[in-house]
Amino acid sequence: MKLTDIGTIKNLFEKHGFSFTKSLGQNFLINPSVCPKIAEMGGAGKEVGAIEIGTGIGVLTRELAERCKKVVAVEIDTSLKPILEETLADYDNVEVVFADVLETDLNALIAEKFPDMEVIVCANLPYYITSPVIMKLLEEKLPIKAVTVMVQLEAADRICAKVGSRECGAITAAVNYYAKPEKLFRVNRGSFMPAPNVDSAVISIKLHKEPPYKVDNEKLFFEVIKQSFSQRRKQLINPVSSYFKVSKAELSEGMEQAGLKPTTRAEELSMDDFVSLYRIIEKLKG
Numbered sequence: 001m002k003l004t005d006i007g008t009i010k011n012l013f014e015k016h017g018f019s020f021t022k023s024l025g026q027n028f029l030i031n032p033s034v035c036p037k038i039a040e041m042g043g044a045g046k047e048v049g050a051i052e053i054g055t056g057i058g059v060l061t062r063e064l065a066e067r068c069k070k071v072v073a074v075e076i077d078t079s080l081k082p083i084l085e086e087t088l089a090d091y092d093n094v095e096v097v098f099a100d101v102l103e104t105d106l107n108a109l110i111a112e113k114f115p116d117m118e119v120i121v122c123a124n125l126p127y128y129i130t131s132p133v134i135m136k137l138l139e140e141k142l143p144i145k146a147v148t149v150m151v152q153l154e155a156a157d158r159i160c161a162k163v164g165s166r167e168c169g170a171i172t173a174a175v176n177y178y179a180k181p182e183k184l185f186r187v188n189r190g191s192f193m194p195a196p197n198v199d200s201a202v203i204s205i206k207l208h209k210e211p212p213y214k215v216d217n218e219k220l221f222f223e224v225i226k227q228s229f230s231q232r233r234k235q236l237i238n239p240v241s242s243y244f245k246v247s248k249a250e251l252s253e254g255m256e257q258a259g260l261k262p263t264t265r266a267e268e269l270s271m272d273d274f275v276s277l278y279r280i281i282e283k284l285k286g
């Protein structure tokens, strides 16, 4: 069964009375070269367990099942169930959990489904929840090796930008705290059914083995990053001092002592600079 063939897809839809739900970001891959590449570059292997987010009709799920020891896929749309029962019938190493991934306890899922297995995450992500899903995968400190996901091209460029460049945003700094993001390859809009209005790209997020930055209060650290970027083209001292209710003069002095220009903008800071800024705020807030 070739799940990238439009005739096959239409037959499946007709047989099982399925229609797309746009609000769930349902753009299914019909370019046959993309899913094998995601699986290969994502680290699939005979001793590896894979988590997939959003199965659609199972096109990537099958590629992962071919290459991995076990696949557990989380899909929100139960109307895909009869289709998946047909398209995944040949694989006894696949389990589909029908749930909202944002509401799923992935640490518990990994402990239950993948004991003693190296785990990877692969997905063609539903675009409306790209950032929350990526941040969930990182913040929950899951025992996973790598995340390889398709996202909109603009999001890929933002996440994989250099911290301290014009293209960088709060999500760039947040991801870099946990991992090393890298853009792998571009996928044009014609590779999907229905075709979205924008192109996409597959990115790899390799988790740091040891955290390279020492941050005791991660919540505060991410707030500092977020507020620094809240007026991204302007001096960060204004939004940061007002959000954290610290005096501008004290913040300016702290920044100078840490070697940061008080006139600096968020897009000029390195990861180490964000850590310094966080330490200043932590100290000023007592």
Ligand code: SAM
Residues within 6 Å of the ligand: 024, 025, 026, 027, 028, 029, 053, 054, 055, 056, 057, 058, 059, 060, 061, 074, 075, 076, 077, 099, 100, 101, 102, 123, 124, 125, 126, 127, 129
């Ligand atoms: N993997 C398939 C492919 O490449 O053709 C489908 C990708 S499609 C972009 C995104 C999938 O995620 C859809 O099947 C959609 O129903 C599912 N989805 C959307 N929101 C979800 C959520 N909160 N939790 C789990 N799955 C979700």
